[in-house]
Amino acid sequence: MTAIRHALSITRDADFAQWYQEVIASADMAEESGVRGCMVIKPWGWGIWERMQALLDRRIKAAGVQNAYFPLFIPLGNFVREAEHVEGFAKEMAVVTHHRLIADGKGGLVPDPEAKLEEPLIVRPTSETIIGDAMSRWTQSWRDLPLMLNQWANVVRWEMRTRMFLRTSEFLWQEGHTAHESRDDAMAETLRALEMYQAFAEEDVALPVIVGEKPANERFPGAVGTWSIEAMMQDGKALQAGTSHYLGTSFADAANIRFQDREGSQQLCHTTSWGVSTRMVGAMIMAHGDDDGLRVPPALAPFQVVIVPMLREDDGDAAILEYCAGLRAALLQQSAFGEPLRVLLDAKPGKAAAKRWDWVRKGAPLIVEVGPRDMENGKVAVLRRDALWNLDNGKPAFDFAAKDEFVTNAAAVLQQIQQFLFDEAHARREANIVRDIDTIEALDAFFAADKRYPGWAEVQWSRPEGGALDKVVEQLKARKLTFRNVPLDAEPANGACLFTGEPAVERIYVARAY
Amino acid sequence: MTAIRHALSITRDADFAQWYQEVIASADMAEESGVRGCMVIKPWGWGIWERMQALLDRRIKAAGVQNAYFPLFIPLGNFVREAEHVEGFAKEMAVVTHHRLIADGKGGLVPDPEAKLEEPLIVRPTSETIIGDAMSRWTQSWRDLPLMLNQWANVVRWEMRTRMFLRTSEFLWQEGHTAHESRDDAMAETLRALEMYQAFAEEDVALPVIVGEKPANERFPGAVGTWSIEAMMQDGKALQAGTSHYLGTSFADAANIRFQDREGSQQLCHTTSWGVSTRMVGAMIMAHGDDDGLRVPPALAPFQVVIVPMLREDDGDAAILEYCAGLRAALLQQSAFGEPLRVLLDAKPGKAAAKRWDWVRKGAPLIVEVGPRDMENGKVAVLRRDALWNLDNGKPAFDFAAKDEFVTNAAAVLQQIQQFLFDEAHARREANIVRDIDTIEALDAFFAADKRYPGWAEVQWSRPEGGALDKVVEQLKARKLTFRNVPLDAEPANGACLFTGEPAVERIYVARAY
Secondary structure, three states: OOOOOOOOOOOOOOOHHHHHHHHHHHOOOEEEOOOOOOEEEOHHHHHHHHHHHHHHHHHHHHOOOEEOEOOOEEEHHHHOOOHHHHHHHOOOOOEEEEOOEEEOOOOOEEEOHHHEEEEEEEEOOOOHHHHHHHHHHHOOEHHHOOEEEEEEEEEEOOOOOOEOOOEOOEEEEEEEEEEEOOHHHHHHHHHHHHHHHHHHHHHHOOOOOEEEEOOHHHOOOOOOEEEEEEEEOOOOOEEEEEEEEEOOOHHHHHHOOEEEOOOOOEEEOEEEEEEEEOHHHHHHHHHHOEOOEOOOOOOOOOOOEEEEEOOOOOOOHHHHHHHHHHHHHHHHOOEEOOEEOOEEEOOOOOOHHHHHHHHHHHOOOEEEEEOHHHHHOOEEEEEEHHHOEEOOOOEEOOEEEEHHHHHHHHHHHHHHHHHHHHHHHHHHHHHOEEOOOOOHHHHHHHOOOOOOOOOEEEEEEOOOOHHHHHHHHHHHHHOOOEEOOEEOOOOOOOOEOOOOOOEOOEEEEEEOEO | OOOOOOOOOOOOOOOHHHHHHHHHHHOOOEEEOOOOOOEEEOHHHHHHHHHHHHHHHHHHHHOOOEEOEOOOEEEHHHHOOOHHHHHHHOOOOOEEEEOOEEEOOOOOEEEOHHHEEEEEEEEOOOOHHHHHHHHHHHOOEHHHOOEEEEEEEEEEOOOOOOEOOOEOOEEEEEEEEEEEOOHHHHHHHHHHHHHHHHHHHHHHOOOOOEEEEOOHHHOOOOOOEEEEEEEEOOOOOEEEEEEEEEEEOHHHHHHOOEEEOOOOOEEEOEEEEEEEEOHHHHHHHHHHOEOOEOOOOOOOOOOOEEEEEOOOOOOOHHHHHHHHHHHHHHHHOOEEOOEEOOEEEOOOOOOHHHHHHHHHHHOOOEEEEEOHHHHHOOEEEEEEHHHOEEOOOOEEOOEEEEHHHHHHHHHHHHHHHHHHHHHHHHHHHHHOEEOOOOOHHHHHHHOOOOOOOOOEEEEEEOOOOHHHHHHHHHHHHHOOOEEOOEEOOOOOOOOEOOOOOOEOOEEEEEEOEO
């Protein structure tokens, strides 16, 4: 086994946070904008988000949820109606106070004191209050229910410490908002959205997730219950990749979302909300990236196959480009994941080897190089991004395939790569979960400071509430640990609570988290 | 010819502005949000915008433009760099001054004085300045050019008088931003975008447009030249439905967008920008709607065919629903406009006739009703939205077709409807343009106050500049008239300028406008 010269300057092992930044920069996905807390999403990063949007939107529509669009601004008086909700968000919002600028007499501009808003507007941090207001107009009768809406939008939460894709002041997401006749209906929708997120994460993002309920201290402000999908990153930390909330009737009460029930009396709706954001792009990077850069699951890749012609800037180039164009046309006739393949012929000037490494760092699933000899022999040189290296000689593991055979097999190979990424992430997660911790000492040993990537502990607990829960959460916080969720499909509890010593009622995940 | 009982309570002729509001409300497209100047776009309106996005996005990508995403907020200092640009926008922007709220001691919240931003942020009214900032980092060499970017985003311009879709404080759009080596390249891109908008308007929205250059007084603030597509609404007014700007080098100078040219010296880029917004939805309504409500061009319709089963709430319903489901499945196998048909089986409770009129008001291109007798005879009752009435008896003009025949012909009929809407709008426009006005008196007569829908006048002018242009614009303003554009494909000038009496150099449209 020979040493490999990886395409990044830093490895995951050396410094995971630095590695994350380098993946984003070298894959040309995004960059800091110069505007506090806001990022610029560059075409490759945006293309991946567009794919996520398309695939998740299809799932949302298939469930009968309708897209709509609601205002960016929320009048302050509207926002403050749900008390707990305000408490949770009031500390981190962009506040619009003026609607005009005026010359400051020094060549600059300042907010015009004459144009001060009577009531400040906040830039939506989430839209329960503004959509609830519309719902109150739209639900008259049980016949109007369920009312199931979704919007794709930007939201703003003022963040002091930001990290690209993971925590930015402005971020993009979809937020589903539904209203129902009963608790049961609303709970069923809450869990349907959760399962939809699981399917999206696992099938589209190739990201295995643990599905479960958040403990009370991690609930969405104002919610009765919050459920999440949690994914393990390669540094062992957890990332909450989507949430679904059962809001009970408190938001309906605050916004006056009522309906006439089947018996003719007025009732409050039971509402839900659920969201997945550009954070998922960060999750994808940290779950699948390697020391050569990003690896994009084929279902999400803006280009699944990139063809790199080896041009010599001479008369032979035209023939190679024609051969490559024919290859692209043939690949476009193939389908994977129910859609025609997405294929780029990268014919821009530049050395083939440099382009190859650019596409490796960008994580294109299949990179195909074509030189004069390949063309003569009717062949192509194929690199699989998920099996980049020949471990015997430390060189790129090109597969020299007949062109037609490659075309015929391309879709199947892309499906294999998708599966490989999922399996690899799943195996890594399972290898890094412990389920037999039954003392705080054992927990401390598992999360010992010198263990860099300790993974997650699934422990048994008694589901303490109120002050008792706060105490446990503080205990964890002192260890830089958090509760993730109570997995829906866990084994029943059969021991004592790790924290209270009382009989355990269920299992819960403990981990460091993003 | 019998009197027809139309589906709206008001006709276009009686009050066009009221009619517009009723179309939007009765088609369930949008409503006022309660947030000043902001609207809620409801599922049917949003579905149409989603279709517009999909079709225009395809055209944008086909031109090699890449989508990306830039911050919602622009630091004030960044915005003020291009002086003319500031002058044009400074009067109508949302200004963020604080990033936190605090209790006011009376149960409410106020902006926290401790959390006042050092530099206010403005909510983007357009993104030249923020995207220019990124371009300055991304263009090093002529090899990086052209740099062609687009974003789909919300923008905010504080508007005092708003009208749904036409003028709202927050609106949605795409904004293309490109940087080039030379004036010629940038001008070519400006006109390419303009032609793309024409094709989108005419082929997708079935909206004939006049393509031309805006006069200097209507230029985008800071631009060297602005071009537009202008559409005639049914009240004869003009609506600017898309613009494309050649920005010269002034934005590049302000944002420092430079590149090393082929000879090795530093040059400023020539930039362009171009945009189409949710205003296009308003244009579609006012170009195609009739006294029965909205008519959606089939290429844009979220559902092109709506199947309404005639249910009797008895045992026979199951068979009808099955028949309708089979019809839907068969239609989904058909394609129009290069995509599978979009077909809804409206099986929700309610009278078929009530549902029929709902879909008429929503403008679904084909409404298909199926009752027990239709089913027995293997037939369907088809209403074409563009030929709704039997003018002889004043009743809906149902076509009783064999089911299989309807399925086979549906795509062709949809294409015909698309063409019909275009042809009708085109004929109406041409019938309402005058080209022989050569005195101000004739202009006044054409736009006389008692002529409700006078249309447009194409007049000859000498292209005055500076103060001379201002004088002419004032003359028009006093008549509530505006210049629209100098059409690219007009006959050459051959007379005197209507305004200055000097030899005319070109033709320009004069109209009332939205």
